Amino acid sequence: MEPRHRAAIPITVIAMLLGFMLTVQISSLTGKSSGSSTQDYLTTLTQANEQQQENDLLNTQIAQTKAQLATYQSSGDTVKERREALLKDQANAEAAAGIAPMSGAGLVITLSADQSLPGYSQNIKFFDPQIVLAYLVNLLYSQGAAGISIQGAAGEQQRLVTTSYIRDITQTTIGGESYFSSVEVDQLTIPAPFTIRAVGNASNMQAILTAEDFTQEMQNFGMDCIVTPSNSIKLAGYDGVMPGTYAKEVNTQ
Amino acid sequence: MATTKAKLASALTLVSIVLGFMVAVQYKESQSHSQLTQTYSLTDAKLKQLDDRLKTLQSVGQNEQKELAQARAQLSAYEKQAAGSDASLQMLQAQVTEDRILAGTTEVKGPGISITVTDGTPPAGASAQTIDEYVTHDWYMRDLINELFAAGAEAVDINNVRIVATSGIFCGGPVLWVNNNRIAAPFTVRAIGDAKYLKSALLMPGGEVERLRTLDNLTVSPIETEQSITMAAYTGTTTTSPAGSGS
Numbered sequence: 001m002e003p004r005h006r007a008a009i010p011i012t013v014i015a016m017l018l019g020f021m022l023t024v025q026i027s028s029l030t031g032k033s034s035g036s037s038t039q040d041y042l043t044t045l046t047q048a049n050e051q052q053q054e055n056d057l058l059n060t061q062i063a064q065t066k067a068q069l070a071t072y073q074s075s076g077d078t079v080k081e082r083r084e085a086l087l088k089d090q091a092n093a094e095a096a097a098g099i100a101p102m103s104g105a106g107l108v109i110t111l112s113a114d115q116s117l118p119g120y121s122q123n124i125k126f127f128d129p130q131i132v133l134a135y136l137v138n139l140l141y142s143q144g145a146a147g148i149s150i151q152g153a154a155g156e157q158q159r160l161v162t163t164s165y166i167r168d169i170t171q172t173t174i175g176g177e178s179y180f181s182s183v184e185v186d187q188l189t190i191p192a193p194f195t196i197r198a199v200g201n202a203s204n205m206q207a208i209l210t211a212e213d214f215t216q217e218m219q220n221f222g223m224d225c226i227v228t229p230s231n232s233i234k235l236a237g238y239d240g241v242m243p244g245t246y247a248k249e250v251n252t253q
Numbered sequence: 254m255a256t257t258k259a260k261l262a263s264a265l266t267l268v269s270i271v272l273g274f275m276v277a278v279q280y281k282e283s284q285s286h287s288q289l290t291q292t293y294s295l296t297d298a299k300l301k302q303l304d305d306r307l308k309t310l311q312s313v314g315q316n317e318q319k320e321l322a323q324a325r326a327q328l329s330a331y332e333k334q335a336a337g338s339d340a341s342l343q344m345l346q347a348q349v350t351e352d353r354i355l356a357g358t359t360e361v362k363g364p365g366i367s368i369t370v371t372d373g374t375p376p377a378g379a380s381a382q383t384i385d386e387y388v389t390h391d392w393y394m395r396d397l398i399n400e401l402f403a404a405g406a407e408a409v410d411i412n413n414v415r416i417v418a419t420s421g422i423f424c425g426g427p428v429l430w431v432n433n434n435r436i437a438a439p440f441t442v443r444a445i446g447d448a449k450y451l452k453s454a455l456l457m458p459g460g461e462v463e464r465l466r467t468l469d470n471l472t473v474s475p476i477e478t479e480q481s482i483t484m485a486a487y488t489g490t491t492t493t494s495p496a497g498s499g500s
Contacts, residue, residue, distance in 0.1 A: 010265045017272045024279045044303050051310040053433065057489050058317040061358075064493060065324040072331035079342065082335040086345045089332060093352035096491035098418050134395055142421040146492050162357050162418045165403035243407035244351045247445040249329065250360040250483060 068092060094237070098161040102147040102235040104199040107206060108228045109136065111218060112193030115175045120222030124179045127221040129194065130168040133183065136196060136214070137166075143208050145200040149235045152182075152190035157197075159238040160185070186240045202229040321488065325359060354408065357417035357487040361408050363445040365482045366452055368462075370397065371439035373470040387470045389438055391424045397442055398422075400461040404454035406444035408484050412436040415487040432489050448478045 068089055075085040094100040111132070113124060137148055137160065150166075151157040158164075164186050172181035172192070181192040198205055209215065209227055218225035329350075336346035353359040373387035398416055401409055409416045414431045423430045428437045444451055455462045455476060465471045 007261070010269070014265075014268060014272060017269075017276055021272075021276055021279055024276075024283050041300055041303060044300070044307055048303065048307040048310055050433075050435070051307065051314055054488075055310060055314050055317060057433075058314065058321055060490060061488050062317060062321050062324060064491075065321065065328055069324060069328055069331060072328070072335060075335070079339055082337065082339075083342060083345070086332065086335050086342060086349065089328075090345065090349045090352065091494035093349050093356060093358075095494035096356035096358055097352045099352060099355070100494060102492065130399075131392075134399060135392070138391075138395060138421050138423070141419050142423060145419065147418075160418055162355055162416065163402050163407065164418070165399045167399075167403055238355075242351045243354045245407065246363040246365065246447065247354050247361040247407040247484075248363055249350050249354060250362050 064092070098147060098159050098238045101237045102199055104146070104233060105202055105229070105231045106145070106197065106199040106233045107140070107202050108230050108233065109196040109198075109209075110193060110224075110226045110228075111196075112224050113174060113179070113181070113222060114219075114224040115222070117219055117222045117224065119220045121175070121177060123220060124174075124177045124222035127179045127223055128168060129180050129183045129192065130166050132218070132223075133166050133194065133196070139208050139212060139214070140196075140198045140200070140205050143201065143204040145198040145205060147199045147235045149197050150183075150185050150190055151195040151197070153193055154191065156188060156190060157236045158185040158188045158190060158240075159236050161238045161240075163241075163243060186238075188240075197233050197235055199233050199235060318488070322360070322486075325486065329359075356491060357408070357415050358491060360484065360486045361445060362481060362483045363407070364448050365406070365443060365445040365479055366448050366455075367441055367443040367477045367479055367482070368397075368455065369439050369441045369474040370394070370465060371472045373472050375470075389429075389440060389471055391422045391429055393465060393469055393471065394422050394429060394440060394442070397455075397461055397465070400455060401442070401444045401446075401451060404446070404451050406446040406451060408445040409442065410484045411440055411442050413485060415484055417487045417489075417491075419489075432487065443479070443482050443484065445482050445484065452476050452478065 071088050072085050075081045091100065095102075111129075113127075114120060133150060140148055147159065149157045149159045165184075167184045168180040168182075169184050169189065170180070170182040170191075171178045183190050183194075206227060206229065215225045215227065332346045332349060336342040350359075354361055370389055370393065372389050375384045375387040379387075394411060398409055398411070411422075411429075411431055414434045414436060417432070420432050421430070425435065428435045429440065430436075454460065462473055462476070465473050
């Protein structure tokens with residue numbers, strides 16, 4: 001009998017320890033499912049913050065529209081008064097569309113081929129202004145640029161609007177190397193060097209260019225890139241083709 | 254007998270040491286796990302409270318969308334009223350409408366096309382780098398939209414988010430951000446314009462659709478011609494004019 005009792009004790013202890021471990025393991029699994037409710041909480045919190053932001057933007061738009069309505073409601077019936085109300089409405093619509101000129105603080109970015117840069121002879125042929133300008137414009141808008149224009153060598157400036165596009169068109173050979181040196185922006189030919197003007201928060205826009213190492217990337221192509229903040233940038237208004245042939249305003253009233 | 258006892262004792266001792274070690278590791282791991290989740294110690298009540306807040310915000314948002322649509326419709330009616338039968342005022346009113354369509358701040362309707370782009374199917378067992386080559390990146394959408402506007406599109410949206418001048422399109426992990434809206438694949442791009450022209454521009458040899466399918470490895474639907482596409486207005490911030498202030 002005695003040896004059996006003696007063996008039973010350590011076996012019991014081992015069994016208790018195994019049970020304890022099993023308990024700890026099960027309770028940590030329960031902890032993992034509370035981790036998934038953490039995920040639900042974070043997802044819901046993100047959605048709530050995004051919805052709040054959207055509601056704030058909607059409120060701003062409602063206030064602006066009601067202010068325009070008030071213009072009409074307070075105007076008289078004469079042709080002159082009705083014209084004035086319509087002109088005020090048009091001023092807002094043109095500002096929103098990019099048809100009105102714009103001025104303010106922002107950044108001026110110039111891109112020009114530089115044969116003295118080490119990357120020029122090998123990489124200039126890979127410089128694609130359509131891709132680079134579209135990428136640059138996207139970066140600037142991400143930092144709240146309110147208006148952007150692209151200017152070419154001959155001084156022509158094209159303001160970017162909703163329907164704007166950028167396409168490579170012609171190549172130039174400099175120093176034995178060919179690269180796309182002209183783009184078409186909204187049916188306007190814009191030859192390099194390119195000057196991009198952006199009205200908005202200069203330090204935010206500069207920060208994203210630094211974060212993306214934009215200047216260095218351009219130099220690797222053999223393109224000199226100069227970024228200059230300015231307090232007085234002037235953007236021309238858009239004067240190209242207007243939509244309305246196919247897209248018609250929906251009247252819900 | 255003594256040898257058997259000694260062997261048994263040694264075995265039990267060894268097992269106990271190993272068990273003791275495992276218990277200690279297990280306990281320490283569960284302690285550090287509970288420290289990690291401590292910050293987010295959640296109850297069902299908290300989650301429900303947040304969920305209720307989200308539903309309230311969504312309901313408020315829907316009401317505000319309706320209010321904005323009503324205000325814009327009223328504005329359009331006032332404009333027509335102001336124009337009356339005067340030809341020059343009618344022309345002015347038409348210009349205001351065109352400006353709004355260009356700005357994207359009004360709901361529009363018209364014929365056009367739609368096309369859906371989604372991630373491609375990488376080969377089985379592909380590396381992470383290869384899988385990335387089959388993902389719909391932000392620049393593919395920007396290129397497609399650029400091509401549509403170059404082909405004369407007058408209005409474009411992506412997953413019902415209207416594209417305007419200041420729209421940025423960015424990758425945000427598994428989703429794209431457009432005008433501060435998160436959208437997920439598949440990405441349906443619609444364009445209002447001359448459907449025949451838009452379609453042929455995208456389908457030309459070496460064109461955008463061919464590039465997306467063959468070079469970018471994406472899955473691209475056939476282009477659908479639509480008789481009538483309705484696009485919601487952009488509801489983000491826009492530039493206003495001091496000359497246009499209401500008061």
